[in-house]
Amino acid sequence: MTILVICAIAIGALAGFWLLPQEAVGYLDTVTTAALCLMLVGIGLDLGSRRETWARLRALGWRVLLIPLLIAVGSLVGAVVGGFLLGLPVNESSAIGAGFGWYSLSGVLLAKIYSVETGALAFMTNVSREVIAFVLIPVLAVKLGYLVAISPGGATTMDTTLPLISKATDADTTIIAMVSGTALSAMVPLLVPLLIRI
Amino acid sequence: MYLILLSLGLGIAVGYLRPLSPEKARLANAATTVGLFVLLMSMGAQLGSNEDVLAGLGRLGLQAVILAAFSVLGSVIMVYLARDYIYRGLEQRLSRRQGRASR
Numbered sequence: 254m255t256i257l258v259i260c261a262i263a264i265g266a267l268a269g270f271w272l273l274p275q276e277a278v279g280y281l282d283t284v285t286t287a288a289l290c291l292m293l294v295g296i297g298l299d300l301g302s303r304r305e306t307w308a309r310l311r312a313l314g315w316r317v318l319l320i321p322l323l324i325a326v327g328s329l330v331g332a333v334v335g336g337f338l339l340g341l342p343v344n345e346s347s348a349i350g351a352g353f354g355w356y357s358l359s360g361v362l363l364a365k366i367y368s369v370e371t372g373a374l375a376f377m378t379n380v381s382r383e384v385i386a387f388v389l390i391p392v393l394a395v396k397l398g399y400l401v402a403i404s405p406g407g408a409t410t411m412d413t414t415l416p417l418i419s420k421a422t423d424a425d426t427t428i429i430a431m432v433s434g435t436a437l438s439a440m441v442p443l444l445v446p447l448l449i450r451i
Numbered sequence: 452m453y454l455i456l457l458s459l460g461l462g463i464a465v466g467y468l469r470p471l472s473p474e475k476a477r478l479a480n481a482a483t484t485v486g487l488f489v490l491l492m493s494m495g496a497q498l499g500s501n502e503d504v505l506a507g508l509g510r511l512g513l514q515a516v517i518l519a520a521f522s523v524l525g526s527v528i529m530v531y532l533a534r535d536y537i538y539r540g541l542e543q544r545l546s547r548r549q550g551r552a553s554r
Contacts (some may be wrong), residue, residue: 261488265495287492290458294488298479302470316540323529331525340541346531350484350522361490367452367499370504370511377515380520385523393527400534404526430543442459446452 258357262376282442285365293442296358297345306435309428310413317429321436324404325444328353332378344451345371351444352379353407354414364446371449382407386414391421399426408441410434 299371310317328350336346349371352359357433364372386405392400406414411434419427461472471479524528530537 254507258489258491262495262498263490265492265497266499267495269496269499269501270494273498277487281493281496286454288486290454290486290492292483292490293455293458294462295479295483295486297459297464297470298466299462299483300477301463301466301468304470305469312544314540315546316537319505319533319537320530322526323533324526326524327454327527327529329525331521331523332518334525335521339514341514350520353522358485359470359493361487361494362455364494364497365490366455369494369501370507372494373504373508374511374515374518377512379530380516381516381519382522382534385519389523389527391517397527397531398470398534400537401531404530405523407522425541440464446455450452 269445286369287367289361292358292361296376296438296442300435300439303435306432309434313429313432318379318436320400320403320429321440322374324407324433324437325351325353325435325440327404329448330408345374347451348445348449349375351441352382352446353441354379354382354409355407355438355441356380356383358441359445362442363449366446375445383409383413387417390414390417394418394421399423402407403425403430406430406434408434408437411438 254417332346332350333343336343338350341348345367348363348367349359352375356376359374360376362372362388363375382405386407386409389405390402393405402422403410403418403426406418409415410418410430415427415430415434418430422430463465
């Protein structure tokens with residue numbers, strides 16, 4: 254999947270560099286808006302039909318929601334602090350941080366509704382987050398406990414980093430990671446467009 | 452903006468009220484993938500036709516690593532600080548559910 258994502262961007266970049274006719278640019282906006290809606294309906298369908306995950310959330314009690322909430326707050330504050338050091342405006346750094354590791358969605362959202370430069374930065378930031386998560390999860394599980402090991406993955410603990418979490422921690426933590434990743438994934442398409450508009 | 456929230460809300464509502472059958476879930480997944488790839492290619496095309504951004508990709512890469520590291524650090528600190536409080540709340544439920552004492 255990662256390779257396909259990179260290929261898609263590369264094909265687009267080559268087309269944009271060499272052969273994109275000027276007349277196509279007008280159509281492009283309509284096409285990408287339609288694609289955005291299609292993708293978001295699909296993401297919504299996926300999130301909404303995860304009844305089992307939402308049922309587990311109820312079984313675990315609402316305190317478990319503190320975990321994605323704290324991960325979200327930590328990510329946003331961290332990104333704003335990092336952005337401050339880099340001289341980025343708060344709306345950009347916070348919206349990029351609100352990708353929570355979901356690089357494809359945060360990248361294309363920002364490229365579409367804000368600027369391609371911020372989209373590219375969001376894409377690379379959230380790819381980096383996923384890579385950092387892969388490295389840190391096993392270390393954190395041993396050093397700081399299973400619950401802390403969930404935190405670097407952000408939204409990716411619903412899918413891509415879940416197998417690693419299940420290996421590095423126990424069954425309870427894996428379920429908590431899935432609930433947390435699902436809750437964070439649901440926040441990405443809401444928070445990114447909201448924060449970029451502050 | 453409204454379009455984003457509307458599309459997402461519509462998807463969630465339909466998905467929650469009528470959970471998808473496996474074939475329909477595959478269809479929805481395919482739709483998401485098609486939409487994503489159109490957007491990725493469009494992002495690529497915008498990148499490719501913007502020489503300022505292309506020239507700045509190295510700088511963006513460094514910024515990306517810094518932003519990611521700070522986001523991860525923030526998340527780790529927050530969860531670490533609340534760890535014991537969260538475990539106290541979960542302990543009963545986890546042990547009841549699995550019929551054993553949890554960590």
